[in-house]
Amino acid sequence: MLRLTELRLPIDHPPEALRPAILRRLRLREGELVDFTIARRGYDARKKNLIQFVYTLDLELRDEASVRGRNPGDRNLGTAPDTGYRHVARAPEGFRNRPVVIGAGPCGLTAGLILAQMGFRPIILERGKVVRERTKDTWALWRRSVLTPESNVQFGEGGAGTFSDGKLWSGIKDPQHLGRKVMEEFVKAGAPEEILYVSKPHIGTFRLVSMVEHMRRTVEKLGGEYRFGARVEGLDVETGADGTRRMRGLHLAEGEYLAADHVVLAIGHSARDTFAALERDGVFLEAKPFSIGVRIEHPQSLIDRARLGPHAGNPLLGAADYKLVHHATNGRAVYSFCMCPGGTVVAAASEPGRLVTNGMSQYSRAERNANAGIVVSISPEDYPGGPLAGIEFQRHWEERAFVAGGGTYAAPAQRVGDFLAGRASTELGQVVPSYKPGVTPTDLATCLPDFAVAAIREALPQFDRQIRGFAMADAVMTGVETRTSSPLRITRGDDFQSLNTVGLFPAGEGAGYAGGILSAGVDGIRVAEAVGIAMLGAQQLQPAS
Known part of the structure; x- marks a missing residue:
């Protein structure tokens, strides 16, 4: 498949104008173009009297070599990238200690979804409420000046991104096209299909609410588990004879304990009490x-x-x-x-x-x-x-x-x-x-x-x-x-684990590694993959029972 970039048409062009424009641009006969899909559509408004749509298109052709031969040196014609997503790991039979994801914002939600798709049946902890209950509490602040500290714009299912413009673009480098995977999952959950190709996609709050619910149901069908009202108050970290610190569990509110060797920390940029608990428990943090x-x-x-x-x-x-x-x-x-x-x-x-x-x-x-x-x-x-x-x-x-x-x-x-x-x-x-x-x-x-x-x-x-x-x-x-981004970073290494706590995987905005819904979702995928690989390694090291 070939990719054609920089195809320009007037903004008022009819949809049927695209095919003949491709034929003219590449000097094709009708039968040579089997099909095409829009990979991206933006607009150029530098000349306000002549605003144009600018297309990137993926083309299915009968004879790619012939088309390349007729268009030598065309910088806007090349091989279409492979944007398909493939999971890096699969959960083995009988694995122990399910991974835990702390936070159900864009990063935690995506990390939980990927872990569930890999078969690891994650447990997702969210200190706030389910998204519709959280919406009621948020409107109570807006309409009646009543603040619920555990359920508001910052805390609850969907994270801070739920009450935003729902922007889905980012300046991050994404050579693996993980942003495409995030977008595809959003479309499956009810987002408009146009987010896959418009240059500055957005969703809006009302749609985000139903999408978050749909993604939760998907995770649950795959064996994942959500626990709402589950605030993490501290870590259980074991220090070995060699001085290595390893995750062993989580201390939750009201004295509950949850065993956990692999924890995704996707807490968002406003979990200030959790940041204090992490410092108290010796996790490496730095100002940013x-x-x-x-x-x-x-x-x-x-x-x-x-x-x-x-x-x-x-x-x-x-x-x-x-x-x-x-x-x-x-x-x-x-x-x-x-x-x-x-x-x-x-x-x-x-x-x-x-x-x-x-x-x-x-x-x-x-x-x-x-x-x-x-x-x-x-x-x-x-x-x-x-x-x-x-x-x-x-x-x-x-x-x-x-x-x-x-x-x-x-x-x-x-x-x-x-x-x-x-x-x-x-x-x-x-x-x-x-x-x-x-x-x-x-x-x-x-x-x-x-x-x-x-x-x-x-x-x-x-x-x-x-x-x-x-x-x-x-x-x-x-x-x-004041909440443009996290004021600190929970620093991690190349393996996505905390610099000084094995099994703790800082992720997303709160950890200082994302800034917005899309970049948080991409970071969630990267961290979930790292967790899957780490869990496979840990499983191989466990003695046979």
Whole structure:
């Protein structure tokens, strides 16, 4: 099979135009092209008056050699990659001690699914609730300011990615095409098939809920087991005569003990009490960079016009997004994060007395505002004190935001014009903030480090040069965005195991090895494969009974 890239057509082309376009491009007769599939479809909007779809296509041909011969030196024609997934291990008969996955977010869910498909019948521990019960608790915060610490945007089946835009693209290197496996499993679970080929696929929260349920049922049918409300409070680690530390089990809430020699640690970036328990139990941790900032909202129509020109509002293109970065004179990088076209800003707190924001969109992306994080880089030098110091740094600014919002989970908000002028907002303008349970106009400079305030004030006018109107006076900023990524890394070796604890496999965002649904899912596959290989090795070393 051959792959053809960079085939361009007008955005209003009919579906039946693709086949003749391929024939013309490669000088084929009708009978030479047996079939084709769309591997990728994006669009080029650099010329707003001439936006085009750009296709990558996999072609089934009667005579590949002949087609290659007629198109010598064509850099856009080559062999289609093999994107089929093959499991690296199969569970042997009578294996002992089922693997345990801690966390049912995108990484843990995918790791559990792969382990189940390999026949290892994993046990999946989730401190929160099943996804629909968790959804009710999350809406209670948004509608009534009632926070449930174990069931919210951060904790529960599906993880933080459930209440997001459901973005499924990533900049990670993926030579094994594991991202394709993640996407295929999502489609089996009910995601639209277009995620397999559109350039910036997304799903949206409502679809994610049903998909998570479907994947859970699949794991259970394959012999896996879910335990909800199962919070891990510590590890049982055995130290051998040679000083090697090995996993032997887990201490759960209310005194329960679970034997486990192979544990996938997919806890997400907000399991702060678990991070503390890991440090107490001697697991190697290290501080890592992350970012802090605010959510900014504009009318989606403004972003559409700026990005798509006369094609703004075209349903084939959907709501426009953006990606921005500015290197400030104080040495900080300021960039847009988790941009949500046609979405809402949501309350994402997981601890009482602390306020966190995030962004979310439904599949339709039909809300009136666009929102994105505008965040500033933070390094461990900004919060000295060890691997857990970044958590305390986050908590400090979350507490300041909670107070500035009025202490009711209302969020502090400010007009961009007032923020740039260095004055507090007393009222808001034409951009109506979407955050629930509501906002309090104030001065966001009290909720962010001085260097972040200075960097964002410098960046906004620069962003306005790329997107006209970005620094409009009535655009709304809502604080604070602190959970961009994990503030620490649970460092692992080439075998995906903790540097100093054999049998512990740190994974996903919480471990510092992913950033988003797709990369977390890919990391879950890699770690599940490593667990399978390790379990096969352990099985061979066990004496015959």
